[in-house]
Amino acid sequence: MAQRRRFPFVLFALILTAALAFFVRLRTFPSTQLASRIATAWASRSVTSTPSARTTTMFSFPGRPPTKQPLLEVPGDHFHKATRTLTFESKEKHTATVIFAHGLGDSSDGWIFLKDYLGDKFPHVKWILPNAPHAKVTVNGGMAMNSWFDIYSFGPTGPSLDSYQDDEDGTLKSARTIIELVKLEVEAGIPSDRVVIGGFSQGATITSLAAITSELKLAGQVSLSGRLPLFKTVHNLATDHARNLQVFWGHGKADPLIKYQWAEMSVSLMRERLKMKNIDFRGYDGVVHTASQEELDDMAEWLEKRIPKIDG
Numbered sequence: 001m002a003q004r005r006r007f008p009f010v011l012f013a014l015i016l017t018a019a020l021a022f023f024v025r026l027r028t029f030p031s032t033q034l035a036s037r038i039a040t041a042w043a044s045r046s047v048t049s050t051p052s053a054r055t056t057t058m059f060s061f062p063g064r065p066p067t068k069q070p071l072l073e074v075p076g077d078h079f080h081k082a083t084r085t086l087t088f089e090s091k092e093k094h095t096a097t098v099i100f101a102h103g104l105g106d107s108s109d110g111w112i113f114l115k116d117y118l119g120d121k122f123p124h125v126k127w128i129l130p131n132a133p134h135a136k137v138t139v140n141g142g143m144a145m146n147s148w149f150d151i152y153s154f155g156p157t158g159p160s161l162d163s164y165q166d167d168e169d170g171t172l173k174s175a176r177t178i179i180e181l182v183k184l185e186v187e188a189g190i191p192s193d194r195v196v197i198g199g200f201s202q203g204a205t206i207t208s209l210a211a212i213t214s215e216l217k218l219a220g221q222v223s224l225s226g227r228l229p230l231f232k233t234v235h236n237l238a239t240d241h242a243r244n245l246q247v248f249w250g251h252g253k254a255d256p257l258i259k260y261q262w263a264e265m266s267v268s269l270m271r272e273r274l275k276m277k278n279i280d281f282r283g284y285d286g287v288v289h290t291a292s293q294e295e296l297d298d299m300a301e302w303l304e305k306r307i308p309k310i311d312g
Helices: 003-026 036-045 108-121 170-187 201-214 260-272 293-306
Strands: 056-057 065-072 087-090 094-101 125-129 134-135 144-147 197-201 221-226 247-252 279-284
Touching: 056 279, 065 170, 087 108, 094 170, 094 201, 108 125, 108 293, 125 170, 170 197, 170 201, 197 201, 201 221, 221 293, 247 260, 247 293
Parallel strands: 094 125, 094 197, 197 221, 221 247, 247 279
Antiparallel strands: 056 065, 087 125, 134 144
């Protein structure tokens, strides 16, 4: 009898193993690193509870063209060790610059597709893709990867982002790195109000802080799947330019890593405590921790208003 009772469990285990093997082949993990697999598995578990979030037209992260596929795209699948900043000169006369920072575990290479996708719409724009330092990350068991700052936990410890434990020194240092890139553009003859800074996830977080604390007037800032850092003290760091800063904020409503409500909390604080009224905040149904085609098209429309082509 014991053997008979054990048989259904063994059969179930075999079926589950076969299904997982099929899934792994279908997903084709680009990295064999354990932390990447854990992050992907965790995200997929969160997404499968939302039937409407199973498929959408989106970019395979990072850098592949739009396709219909399962929504299981998580930064951290690509653990590059690149340390270089990539610069792509404008196709025509250079009159504006976009500086875009990648997320945790990715690199500047991972967002070349953004320049490729939007380049023809903005022939006057120079694209700068900075690369984060290779450093140990607490939440990933101390594994070293490209990271703009240390992460102590995925999310706040309480109901408010006030309880989020930030790496203040690391976040501020990376924000200053972005502003230094802006200054180099100004020295090269591009006015600061013709420079947009932005990023994805960690990159969105540091560029949000950089824009809010910048002594230079920027054309705007883009946050994709990010959050506002230093929730309790950021209002003390804001400059006079922050109130009039133009912001595009896109966020997937099915994001299991940086949850949609955290983005809502961030935008609410920016509007209420920092008195920032120029925030174009958009949520995307069924999108997890990635950038969808619809989101990038909305971002392009916003960019056309912030850094239009100058004739002559």
